[in-house]
Amino acid sequence: MNNTRRKQLQEIQTELRAIYDRLDILCDEEQAAYDNMPESLQESERGERSQEAIDTMESVRDQILESADEIDEIL
Structure with missing residues (x-):
């Protein structure tokens, strides 16, 4: 791999880590909002949607970190 492509990969990795x-x-903020909901609201459809959003964001977040880590293997 030449220096130009290596530098581009490093920039992408930096961007992924920033994302x-x-x-x-955002996950922390949404989790705090969920935790501050009354229990009756947490158990409602709105609370379930909030928890699903948290789970999805955490999954995406973890995949992004995994991608950034895999770039390390290339470099």
């Missing part, structure tokens, strides 16, 4: 950080903050 991971942003998603991590």
